[in-house]
Amino acid sequence: MIRVLLFGAAADRAGTRETVLPVEDGATLAEVWSLLAERHPDLTPMRDTLAFAVNGEYARADTGVSTGDEIAVLPPVSGG
Amino acid sequence: MFAIVEEPLDVGALIRDAQMPDCGAIAMFVGTTRTDESEGAAVEYLEYEAYRPMADSKLEEIGAEIQGRWDVGHVSIVHRVGRVDPGEASVAIVVAAPRRGPAFEASRYAIERIKEVVPIWKREVWSDGYVWVGSQVGSREGVSGKP
Numbered sequence: 001m002i003r004v005l006l007f008g009a010a011a012d013r014a015g016t017r018e019t020v021l022p023v024e025d026g027a028t029l030a031e032v033w034s035l036l037a038e039r040h041p042d043l044t045p046m047r048d049t050l051a052f053a054v055n056g057e058y059a060r061a062d063t064g065v066s067t068g069d070e071i072a073v074l075p076p077v078s079g080g
Numbered sequence: 081m082f083a084i085v086e087e088p089l090d091v092g093a094l095i096r097d098a099q100m101p102d103c104g105a106i107a108m109f110v111g112t113t114r115t116d117e118s119e120g121a122a123v124e125y126l127e128y129e130a131y132r133p134m135a136d137s138k139l140e141e142i143g144a145e146i147q148g149r150w151d152v153g154h155v156s157i158v159h160r161v162g163r164v165d166p167g168e169a170s171v172a173i174v175v176a177a178p179r180r181g182p183a184f185e186a187s188r189y190a191i192e193r194i195k196e197v198v199p200i201w202k203r204e205v206w207s208d209g210y211v212w213v214g215s216q217v218g219s220r221e222g223v224s225g226k227p
């Protein structure tokens with residue numbers, strides 16, 4: 001199982017700020033995304049704008065994840 | 081100091097902390113929230129959220145990048161989260177350096193990097209709904225993702 005945190009517009013569209021997904025060790029972020037989008041289809045139109053982080057660092061879609069990792073779904077940042 | 085805080089920013093204290101005998105310049109950038117109007121509606125306030133502790137470590141990384149690129153004696157970045165009313169400071173950057181050039185350049189660099197890499201988001205709360213800035217998702221008429 002993997003914990004996924006959602007922020008900003010992504011949390012808004014998904015209707016939740018946190019979810020747990022049944023992901024096998026070694027799955028990629030792209031696979032995590034597919035599961036997430038299946039559960040929260042309203043996220044799908046945002047896909048191209050989103051970035052991901054694994055354990056607090058930006059990560060590419062082909063990054064592997066394992067149980068206990070914290071995944072974050074990050075819309076375009078708008079600080080300042 | 082690199083910090084994400086909920087309370088109003090004390091810009092005077094940030095400048096006092098940056099004063100040091102071997103620096104001849106302090107440059108400060110303060111980002112303030114701006115109201116906006118369209119079609120009879122107005123922005124009432126902004127609300128910020130951050131992914132912590134990633135946002136904290138990204139602020140520290142920007143500080144380290146500045147120390148590596150310019151001759152500076154002090155760097156502080158403080159960003160607010162939660163509700164920020166129009167005209168209030170949402171972010172403050174202070175750079176002290178022996179000479180003014182690096183102080184100006186590094187403070188500009190810091191705000192540009194914040195807008196690129198620090199996981200902080202804001203939504204504008206209008207009199208008729210809200211909008212996540214940068215995503216155009218919200219509850220205002222004409223915005224995608226309207227519930």
